Amino acid sequence: MKNTLPSFEGPVCPVPINTRNQIVMGHGSGGRMTSDLIHSIFQPAFSNEALNEGNDFASLQMTGFEGRSGRLIVSVDSHIVKPIFFPGGDIGRLSICGTVNDVAASGARPLYITAGFILEEGLEIGTLQRVVESMKNAAEEAGVSIVAGDTKVVEKGSADQVFITTTGVGWVENTVQIGGQYARPGDIVLTSGTLGDHGIAVLSARGELGFAADIASDTAPLNHLVETILKSAPHTHVLRDPTRGGLATTLNEIAGQSGVGITLEEDSIPVNPVTRSACEMLGFDPLYMANEGKLIIILPHEEAESALTAMRSSRYGEQAAVIGQVEADHPGQVLLRTPFGGTRLLDMLAGEMLPRIC
């Protein structure tokens, strides 16, 4: 599942059938199978208001505490990326940025991070030092403090080098109302930049491309970009970072949460030429590739231009673009209009495309 559970509608889905009734890689894809696992196992057990909103963060009304009138925002992500170092990032930077971005996507200011380390016996101390240094630098860039941690060690072969689970805590005033459930017909859909780079960078680091791709992961903390967006577009409805499952899966989640349709203009979606050709050679669709430093923004038509200008003038937003709009038609569905005028349905990622990507 992504950070919180998709809102629960209708009857409990069966656990996705697989021959052995066992966990398969697809259950961690962030796509349809992950969603099915959530709805059948986690959601029925843990169901509560914050969880059921289905965002990548939990929004916690601080009622019951006199004098406090805001919301605490918490978000969790476990990081298992393989290899742990890749062009443009590493598991340490990823573990900070992934969680900072989920908290920031609520409109909140990320403040604190906790980190749980699961280390494999035999891990080089120098490797751990590089990962920790990278976490430190990412946290400083984001302006968050790593306030609590825990370390466990398992026998060689019981884990893969290092897994890092981070939880982020932030604060947002009650005046800010941003979430996947707030997309409205007429809204404009923007991206902060090119899509699919992280996935290709990790594949390239694995040597799975079969050729050298000069592409770096976009892994970055986006909380400062979010502040910029909200200054220029104070009525923003949705912010989300399209990680596992990519743009297509993220927009399907939002379409479902808000009960709206979304139509994208294929030729307006920015994709790095290297990423595009790598995807073509591998038979992947960049719209399903993971991103770790991009935002999807959904906001009222009137504020689209100012948001676009503000993003383009700021770090991590230079290649921002308008990519589509929200409609009342085909609720819950995401359509892609091709340059030739045809349209095709963009469903959630079905199985697992790229395991161990984040």
Add this chain to the structure above:
Amino acid sequence: MKNTLPSFEGPVCPVPINTRNQIVMGHGSGGRMTSDLIHSIFQPAFSNEALNEGNDFASLQMTGFEGRSGRLIVSVDSHIVKPIFFPGGDIGRLSICGTVNDVAASGARPLYITAGFILEEGLEIGTLQRVVESMKNAAEEAGVSIVAGDTKVVEKGSADQVFITTTGVGWVENTVQIGGQYARPGDIVLTSGTLGDHGIAVLSARGELGFAADIASDTAPLNHLVETILKSAPHTHVLRDPTRGGLATTLNEIAGQSGVGITLEEDSIPVNPVTRSACEMLGFDPLYMANEGKLIIILPHEEAESALTAMRSSRYGEQAAVIGQVEADHPGQVLLRTPFGGTRLLDMLAGEMLPRIC
């Protein structure tokens, strides 16, 4: 490391020497080697006020937020216990109780939990369901909500069934000041019950005892017990749950944080007869065995009796006992007075006694 890092004093310790300069099981013991790893790798990188207080929770002053005058408490623990089901508990119950207890040990009311799951490909869905059901029940008993989650899946052989990292968020009013740094000479040391049961229960589940031990883990949420204690002993200085490294390691941490000495009366420390005989046969010391449902309480002499009475009349506290006192002498050291009048030094756990215990 335990949940937050022991306060940093003096020069950075070298990483504990081992022949390969690699992570070894002892780095996860919760004892001396864990402390050395923290001081040489994590603390220098992440150093900040909340972290450096060295408690099992981070205490976050909500300054900068008008009208709020309390502290947010956050705590994180990764759970890797093997086997995942054992007498008296399982990894699910452990993952909720361990974190609830660290938050409650600050005097705070635990409110919210996030959970990051790392699943091994091939895990039986039914096994995951049992674990999740157990988390649900423990959360209900504690009165906390699991508000955010994340699931990742790794290839068969890259993890061991299921690892769960939980972060707890709680709130405490500024009038409450509880932490390992507040122990004072003259204070009394209490335990909420028998020590070492969890460790022996897990060993027994592994079949490593070589005999049948009728002992169950004490895994339990202690936040309600903490409320009871604070009602009857409002000036409590320290609360802590002695998990990895046991009573001896926990008291060494506190003695170091507060710069005081602690002396225990060996024959007043409650140990379950089965646990005692199992430890004797295995050559273990119950004072170093992990507990998952016990509290160590350090408070002013005047409030010891009322705290004891309150604990004994409440669930999880029936076998509470006074076990020692805090002194100005031998600061940073924990002494054990034997029934024969002699005393011996109780140091931190040196290496790893029982891997995969929590």
